[in-house]
Amino acid sequence: MDEPVLSVAGFAALQRLARLRLSAEEAARLRPQLEAILGYVRRLEALDAESAEAGEEAAAPLRPDEPRPGLSPGEALAAAPDASEGFFRVPRVLKGPGA
Amino acid sequence: MALDVPVIGLEVHVQLRTRTKLFCGCGAGFGAPPNHLTCPVCLGLPGALPVLNAEAVRLAVRAALALHMAVTPHSRFARKNYFYPDLPKGYQITQHDRPLATGGWLEVPLPGGGAARVALAQLHLEEDSGKSLHAAAGGAGGSRLDFNRAGAPLAEIVTEPCLGSPEEAADFLRALHARLTFAGVTTGRMEEGALRCDANVSLRDPATGDGTERVEVKNLNSFRFVERALAHEVSRQREAVASGAVVARETRLFDPGSGATAVLREKETFEDYRYFPDPDLPPLVVGEALLAQERHRRDEAPEALRTRFRTEMGLPDYDAGVLTQDRETAAYFEAVARRCADPKAASNWVMTEVLRQVKAHGGDWTRLRVHPEELGALLAQVAEGRLSTALAKAVFARMAESGEEAGTAVRALGGPVVRDGETLSALVDEALRAQPRAAEDVRAGHGRALGVLVGEVLRRSGGRAEPRAARRLLRVRLGLDAEE
Ligand SMILES: [Zn+2]
Numbered sequence: 352m353d354e355p356v357l358s359v360a361g362f363a364a365l366q367r368l369a370r371l372r373l374s375a376e377e378a379a380r381l382r383p384q385l386e387a388i389l390g391y392v393r394r395l396e397a398l399d400a401e402s403a404e405a406g407e408e409a410a411a412p413l414r415p416d417e418p419r420p421g422l423s424p425g426e427a428l429a430a431a432p433d434a435s436e437g438f439f440r441v442p443r444v445l446k447g448p449g450a
Numbered sequence: 451m452a453l454d455v456p457v458i459g460l461e462v463h464v465q466l467r468t469r470t471k472l473f474c475g476c477g478a479g480f481g482a483p484p485n486h487l488t489c490p491v492c493l494g495l496p497g498a499l500p501v502l503n504a505e506a507v508r509l510a511v512r513a514a515l516a517l518h519m520a521v522t523p524h525s526r527f528a529r530k531n532y533f534y535p536d537l538p539k540g541y542q543i544t545q546h547d548r549p550l551a552t553g554g555w556l557e558v559p560l561p562g563g564g565a566a567r568v569a570l571a572q573l574h575l576e577e578d579s580g581k582s583l584h585a586a587a588g589g590a591g592g593s594r595l596d597f598n599r600a601g602a603p604l605a606e607i608v609t610e611p612c613l614g615s616p617e618e619a620a621d622f623l624r625a626l627h628a629r630l631t632f633a634g635v636t637t638g639r640m641e642e643g644a645l646r647c648d649a650n651v652s653l654r655d656p657a658t659g660d661g662t663e664r665v666e667v668k669n670l671n672s673f674r675f676v677e678r679a680l681a682h683e684v685s686r687q688r689e690a691v692a693s694g695a696v697v698a699r700e701t702r703l704f705d706p707g708s709g710a711t712a713v714l715r716e717k718e719t720f721e722d723y724r725y726f727p728d729p730d731l732p733p734l735v736v737g738e739a740l741l742a743q744e745r746h747r748r749d750e751a752p753e754a755l756r757t758r759f760r761t762e763m764g765l766p767d768y769d770a771g772v773l774t775q776d777r778e779t780a781a782y783f784e785a786v787a788r789r790c791a792d793p794k795a796a797s798n799w800v801m802t803e804v805l806r807q808v809k810a811h812g813g814d815w816t817r818l819r820v821h822p823e824e825l826g827a828l829l830a831q832v833a834e835g836r837l838s839t840a841l842a843k844a845v846f847a848r849m850a851e852s853g854e855e856a857g858t859a860v861r862a863l864g865g866p867v868v869r870d871g872e873t874l875s876a877l878v879d880e881a882l883r884a885q886p887r888a889a890e891d892v893r894a895g896h897g898r899a900l901g902v903l904v905g906e907v908l909r910r911s912g913g914r915a916e917p918r919a920a921r922r923l924l925r926v927r928l929g930l931d932a933e934e
Binding site: 370433 | 486
């Protein structure tokens with residue numbers, strides 16, 4: 352129970368997965384915050400959730416398969432940092448060998 | 451013996467045939483211009499909430515039952531976190547620890563007769579990603595993204611690693627394609643990516659039970675590619691083993707151009723998707739009612755079907771008999787009738803045009819390239835007077851031949867439907883001159899004669915005039931109200 356909730360190495364791995372580059376000061380501030388959150392979740396995990404769950408789960412509401420108007424292409428692209436000819440544009444993504 | 455026997459497992463992504471996406475009301479169809487089918491939900495904009503599509507659940511349950519799987523009463527959705535530009539939210543909604551269905555099998559016909567059972571592991575629902583169009587190597591301009599497909603509903607079907615050769619894998623995929631297309635689960639259009647496949651390949655030593663590391667091969671989007679890619683991968687692994695090298699655990703991409711697979715990424719580097727239950731989505735509960743309906747649909751005996759077609763759909767006994775001669779005909783008819791809401795019209799078409807096409811292909815329903823929903827939509831247009839029967843027949847024949855969509859086929863058959871303007875006006879004038887008696891009768895109050903005149907306009911337009919518009923204009927010319 353006393354093992355660290357989030358090791359330094361684990362925190363570094365998460366940064367890589369989340370594509371975050373944190374300065375040493377930011378990391379020092381954020382790691383304890385994240386540990387506090389995970390510590391809370393760990394307390395929840397201790398509850399016997401399986402027995403409480405059965406039969407009492409709310410079912411996901413279902414939607415009829417009816418098309419509804421969404422965004423116009425202009426609206427959809429409005430918030431994009433870069434767009435051209437109706438497409439969102441991002442820096443070149445490598446694909447295939449060498450990715 | 452040594453490490454020599456291929457062990458292949460497939461993960462097949464099946465596009466479910468719904469009108470809308472899995473979690474939003476955007477159209478899930480194809481052919482729209484880029485980014486015309488998006489909304490805050492499928493673009494992952496802040497504050498948007500997913501709501502599950504009932505039809506996607508129904509079709510996934512139908513697929514599970516068709517594959518003899520056990521449906522999980524309470525399944526749940528999870529977030530699979532990874533970063534790629536075609537994934538707007540930064541995570542994919544999928545099912546992880548509690549998939550919609552598990553177990554099951556599919557019977558695959560063997561080349562020499564008989565059949566083999568391929569064991570299945572699970573089926574789960576998930577959303578599709580968007581499409582990236584990559585700039586040419588070294589080119590400027592970055593990658594372009596189209597999110598029309600983002601959020602479209604997929605069922606992922608995973609086999610046990612029990613396929614013993616590339617040919618067997620391809621045969622399995624063909625059988626799965628046929629089974630799910632007939633059940634109405636998917637359009638089956640391979641060229642639109644209706645069935646996409648990844649494979650896990652390793653070699654095993656049957657004597658010792660030892661095996662090589664599993665290699666995942668991605669991007670197998672046609673039956674032919676599956677066979678070629680797997681054949682290449684098996685021989686690559688055999689060569690590696692023979693030369694004493696180690697087969698590394700990695701993901702490889704098949705390049706149809708070269709016929710070879712190449713490393714996409716090494717497995718050990720961060721394949722951590724940090725799955726967790728999606729807090730926006732309560733568990734998916736598949737009720738007894740839905741299960742019963744879909745089981746019934748699967749199991750209904752021909753006699754029961756025949757009775758139901760007579761009583762519920764009001765078909766003559768002759769029609770009901772023809773339509774229940776085999777399950778494929780019955781299933782096709784039902785889907786057409788459901789879409790066009792006119793069982794008798796659907797019956798007439800299936801008994802003539804459709805069965806003629808199927809017969810021309812030696813009775814092989816897999817080669818009929820028009821999905822029943824598409825025919826249903828076509829018949830609905832005929833019923834609404836937006837398409838003449840003659841044109842609809844030509845359109846259907848062309849679709850069956852070319853696999854085109856209805857819109858494309860209509861355009862290919864001589865441009866758009868004539869519904870207004872000079873052309874229609876001229877056609878109406880010609881018809882009135884050609885049928886003076888009918889025109890007189892209508893003026894004298896015999897409304898039925900109008901049908902003769904509409905028919906004349908359609909004939910003169912080569913079936914391209916819109917019946918509804920022709921009728922309206924004729925009424926105006928004859929001094930009646932435009933609407934009846
Ligand atoms: Zn949407």
